[in-house]
Amino acid sequence: MKQSHLPMARHRIWVWFLALTLWLPQTHAEDMEIHGSNTIGATLAPMLVEGFLARQGTGPVRVRSNGKDNEKVLTGKHAGATVRALVAAHGSSTGFRALNNGTANIWASSRPAKAQEVAEMAGRANLNDLDSEHVIAIDGLAVLVHPSNPVSQLSIETLGRIFAGEIRNWSELGGDNQTIHLYARDDRSGTWDTFRTLVLGKAYTLASSARRYESNDRLSDDVSRDPSGIGFAGLASVRDSKVLAISDGDAPALKPNQLTVASEDYPLARRLFMYTPGKATTPLAASFIDFVLGEEGQAIVSRSGFISQNPIAVKPELDNSTPQTFRRLTENYQRLTVNFRFSEGRTRLDNKARRDLKRVSDFMSRNNRSPDDIMLIGFADQQSNELRAQMISELRALSVRKALSDLGVGDIAYTGYGHYMPVGMAGGDSGQQRNGRVEVWVRSR
Structure with missing residues (x-):
């Protein structure tokens, strides 16, 4: 009689084992896997991984195909151990699915995470948090x-x-x-x-x-x-x-x-992202992200053909519509290739801006610049009257000034330019985000 129940018992054990297997995160075939955007994965991600492994200086980095279209495997040394990294570039949405099911360590995306994706990952990581969302380049x-x-x-x-x-x-x-x-x-x-x-x-x-x-x-x-x-x-x-x-x-x-x-003034500029699963990010992936966001990684971004986030000073070509007052204000200045933008309301800096604060501070140190050499100019989206626009633009510039002061860069000059000189269509979320900005100008030498 007891033997007649054995097939049923085995069936229950098999169902339990299958459920447990599906619940557990999938193991990675390689030591680090980056899945997602073809824009990032075709050239940029392999260059970044190669640079990251090559900086150890303990041997060459091998790059080879694994036999699948738009996939590469890179092998090198990190912390004395052999590391294999896979870059699979099949589209941003495929990268989210791989991060969500535990296949990928890093999701490469040429768009921000969608609200639904943020919600699906909420139990394990906040993809909107500074620890998970990493702007690696501008395209x-x-x-x-x-x-x-x-x-x-x-x-x-x-x-x-x-x-x-x-x-x-x-x-x-x-x-x-x-x-x-x-x-x-x-x-x-x-x-x-x-x-x-x-x-x-x-x-x-x-x-x-x-x-x-x-x-x-x-x-x-x-x-x-x-x-x-x-x-x-x-x-x-x-x-x-x-x-x-x-x-x-x-x-x-x-x-x-x-x-x-x-500066993201160009209307079709976009941020390129890498997302990691918050506290569950592996030490290897976290070390790689730190490298990518640093000066050396951003130099690789520039060599790849994308736009680095390392600020440089340039003299912009002002359009014929540029007011004379603005020309006089900036005539002895060059503009840094960075704008500060805001995530919520009018003065809360977004994740990229929070990292750009240190980049501006580092630029000043490298180039022996003092706070007297810097000027912040705030802008607002179209408002109901000039006074309101002027107030909003000055508050934005003041918020950046305060954030830089917290990093030890104090007493920077700032002003607001109201809702003039828009870089995009006024109104709506897009207008508020693009036109509401703070430009950084540095005195010409």
């Missing part, structure tokens, strides 16, 4: 056409209509009489998510005629061979295509370059 979403195309700039609104199929011929835009061919990234791509959010929004849907790509480089190469083509890719994948200047609302059209992208 400009470049709008690409054939080098022979006479069109040089477009508004975001016009760009949306083009990719929705409402504008179908280049002659409607001052170009040649040619049917427009659309090139777009695939649905798993963070590049696509960024374009859909910033350009298409809720008003437009991508035309079914668009050709879709998993790789930025392949998309750019195909556009550069098609006189009728238009596409979008990360700034590091421009290659042989022509880049258009883009405008948002009444703000001037800007081309992506080191200043406009690093």
Whole structure:
């Protein structure tokens, strides 16, 4: 009689074991695994991992394919031990799934974590927290056409209509009489998510005629061979295509370059992220993230074709619409390639800004600059009256001044410029985030 229950008992044990296996985090095939964005994983992440392992100076770093498309395995030394790191670049959404199920140590994403993703991870880590969210580089979403195309700039609104199929011929835009061919990234791509959010929004849907790509480089190469083509890719994948200047609302059209992208003034600038699981982050992954965010890692970011967060001073080309008062205010200054932006309300600095405080402080130390050499200029989004805008812009500059003072950089000059000189369309969350900023200016020598 007892033997008749053995099959049932074995079945229950098997079900229990299977449930336990599914509940436990999956083991990593490699010592460190980075899953996600093709924008990051194609070139930048492998370069960062190679630089991280090479800094130990105990032997060469080997880079090889594991036989799968868009995946690389890097082998080197860290702390005296052999380390194998996998970079799997199949799209930002795939990276979240890998981090969530325990396959990945690091999620590489070319977009911020979505509210649903933050909620799914909430029991283990807060993806919005400084310990989990790491801005590793700034990228400009470049709008690409054939080098022979006479069109040089477009508004975001016009760009949306083009990719929705409402504008179908280049002659409607001052170009040649040619049917427009659309090139777009695939649905798993963070590049696509960024374009859909910033350009298409809720008003437009991508035309079914668009050709879709998993790789930025392949998309750019195909556009550069098609006189009728238009596409979008990360700034590091421009290659042989022509880049258009883009405008948002009444703000001037800007081309992506080191200043406009690093400051995020360019309307299609975006942050590139790596996410880690908070306190569950492995020591190896945490050490790698520290390297990436530091000066050496950011120098690699620059060499890869993306925009480093290490500040430099440049003399900006001021647009004809720039007021004379602003020209006089800044005539003896250069601008640092960093803007301070805010996460909530009007004075709470976001995660990137909190790290940029130290970068500005380090810039001053490296270049023997005193607080007298620095000027902070705050800006506000469009407000109901000038006085309110002026007050908000000054409060923003004052909040950055105080935060720098807490790092030992005191008595910096600051002012507000109200709601003038917007860099994006006024109003809404986007306008508040982009126009509400603090610029950093350094006295020319």
